[in-house]
Amino acid sequence: MNATSSPSRSGLDWARAQAFLARERASFARANPRSAELAAQARQHLLFGVPLHWMNDWGTPFALHVDSAQGALVIDADGHTLVDFCLGDTGAMLGHAPAPVAAALVRQATRGYTTMLATADAAAVGQALSERFGLPFWQFALSATDANRYIVRWIRAATGRQKLLVFNGCYHGTIEDVFVDLVNGQPAQRDSLLGQVHDLTEHTVVIEFNDLPALEAALKQGDVACVLAEPVMTNIGMVLPEPGYWQAAQVLIQQHGALLVMDETHTISTGPGGYARAHGIEADALVLGKPVGGGVPCAVYGMSARLAERAVKAKQDAPPGHSGIGTTLTGNMLAMAAMRATLAEVMTPAAYEHMLALSARLADGIRQTLARHALPWCVTQMGARTEFQFCPQAPRNGSEAGHALDGELEHLIHLGLLNRGVMITPFHNMMLVCPQTTVAQVEQLLTALDEVISQIKAPASR
Numbered sequence: 001m002n003a004t005s006s007p008s009r010s011g012l013d014w015a016r017a018q019a020f021l022a023r024e025r026a027s028f029a030r031a032n033p034r035s036a037e038l039a040a041q042a043r044q045h046l047l048f049g050v051p052l053h054w055m056n057d058w059g060t061p062f063a064l065h066v067d068s069a070q071g072a073l074v075i076d077a078d079g080h081t082l083v084d085f086c087l088g089d090t091g092a093m094l095g096h097a098p099a100p101v102a103a104a105l106v107r108q109a110t111r112g113y114t115t116m117l118a119t120a121d122a123a124a125v126g127q128a129l130s131e132r133f134g135l136p137f138w139q140f141a142l143s144a145t146d147a148n149r150y151i152v153r154w155i156r157a158a159t160g161r162q163k164l165l166v167f168n169g170c171y172h173g174t175i176e177d178v179f180v181d182l183v184n185g186q187p188a189q190r191d192s193l194l195g196q197v198h199d200l201t202e203h204t205v206v207i208e209f210n211d212l213p214a215l216e217a218a219l220k221q222g223d224v225a226c227v228l229a230e231p232v233m234t235n236i237g238m239v240l241p242e243p244g245y246w247q248a249a250q251v252l253i254q255q256h257g258a259l260l261v262m263d264e265t266h267t268i269s270t271g272p273g274g275y276a277r278a279h280g281i282e283a284d285a286l287v288l289g290k291p292v293g294g295g296v297p298c299a300v301y302g303m304s305a306r307l308a309e310r311a312v313k314a315k316q317d318a319p320p321g322h323s324g325i326g327t328t329l330t331g332n333m334l335a336m337a338a339m340r341a342t343l344a345e346v347m348t349p350a351a352y353e354h355m356l357a358l359s360a361r362l363a364d365g366i367r368q369t370l371a372r373h374a375l376p377w378c379v380t381q382m383g384a385r386t387e388f389q390f391c392p393q394a395p396r397n398g399s400e401a402g403h404a405l406d407g408e409l410e411h412l413i414h415l416g417l418l419n420r421g422v423m424i425t426p427f428h429n430m431m432l433v434c435p436q437t438t439v440a441q442v443e444q445l446l447t448a449l450d451e452v453i454s455q456i457k458a459p460a461s462r
């Protein structure tokens, strides 16, 4: 498929878009000399020139460097104030450096960070999580990736079943097991994985989201330990569950003796108790990372009483030695203090009320912008999260959502927005609002998007 015949580019003038991109790259380079200098220095000793190689995925000519971040704003190394709608891809969904978390960290700063022992924060956080999510037993991890890895291990151990069922196009962090895609209807290990030596297809089953017959067929084999899912897919662009999907899926999962793990790491944008709670989905386990410590590295996973009992028994029945679950810094004092403050004072109903209203305004504004420019793109909103996708109708599954991705077009739009003072997520077109985001900042994003689209659309539709 050539550049102009790609469905995502219908309505655009690709030659115009390329000229726009060249201008935007030059303008970024002119405006960010300090970032350029820091990027050059970092390249001397950091592989790929950044602390994590993904930090090069922003579509900027060199890595943008940050000076500080507060609320909805990021101040870059050259002193520009950027309105942040990426919010650390959800890590800072509750705003950068929320005051109650900062205060908790300051309190803890001279009282120790890590002892491999609990403080009084542990029981308080456990109680807050149970009340919020309705699951009685909790454990911790340093990232959502690890939380997913550990819950899958606990469930495999507790059920004695080996297989994990995931949805095509899913992402649950870099837990290896999930990198199995459906390619022409057949499971295939993701070929971009580095250093992956085990055959992941042996223990992972993959089906399309919103496909109940496929779910039933997979579960009927009787070897699925758990379904690991986001209640709304968010990592291949958003895919909403069809009405009644989760209700029917839960019945099938239960009928066939499997368990359901809801990964709410992104869908916590729905409301204070996540998507599952808001929609009556009763999962056996729940995972939440990213914003649960207000941006401080930590994650949690909860279990039903029944699963907890089976997990404890599995541990008691196992030979003494390492469970393969946990890391030294897990549940450290700093992270527990951050979670306690976040759960009590930051992740509040009032914060969500603000975010949800503003996000609806943003989603409406984008719909109007797209309609004005007659672009065949759709907009989906889930609580504080809004996304536009390069397809006329909201995708029903990972394959459809995957077809609507266009990395080159995304980067071009993102760079255009960045040069106009607004940041959105580098992967697909996701935008989050936080408790400090203002109406004026939403308008700034809409104006910037309008300008960028005006620069790249086809003359006939201009």
Ligand SMILES: Cc1ncc(COP(=O)(O)O)c(C=O)c1O
Pocket: 089, 143, 144, 145, 146, 148, 171, 172, 173, 174, 230, 235, 263, 264, 265, 266, 289, 290
């Ligand atoms: C749904 C979901 N789960 C887990 C993760 C992994 O989070 P982390 O990279 O913080 O481990 C992500 C990351 O994007 C995610 O989207």
